[in-house]
Amino acid sequence: MERILIIAMLLVGTAQAQTVIVKCLDTRGQVAYTTDACPSGQVTKSTRIFAAVHEDPASQARLQAIQRQQDRHNQGHADRGDRSGAPRRSEPSERDRRRLACAKARQEAEQARGKEFSTRKLQSLDKIEMDACFAL
DSSP states (O other): OHHHHHHHHHHHHHHHTEEEEEEEEOTTOOEEEESSOOOTTOEEEEEEEEEOOOOOHHHHHHHHHHHHHHHHHHHHHHHHOOTTSOOOOSSOOHHHHHHHHHHHHHHHHHHHHTSOOOHHHHHHHHHHHHHHHTTO
16 A cells, blocks of 8 residues: 555656646648647547656756856956057948948949840949059
8 A cells, every 4th residue: 555655656746846838730731749638530640758858956056156257358358449549430440431331332343243134234243343452
């Protein structure tokens, strides 16, 4: 009798620590998932049992400590700025603008070469590209 009581208590304890997911299939081939039995008109395709995950308080505390350390590290880098003492630039420099103009001119010239443009138009685009990319 004692054995049956212990086994029953173990079964009750494990039943609370599990989740059952049932995959149901209806006549049209539509799949539905449920934690109960499949509704009428649907067939049980598969059943999976997932054990509950118990989080260890020590590992949770460690994760929080790591997150705080990472936040302090990131905050320190944000406060430092540029090491040269110059303020951070919010807009691109003149050289960056010239590089962007060069890349745009090259892209337009490459795209035009695949199309049926006149020789004069292609030469014009090549000149624009050379002017934009000169002295970079």
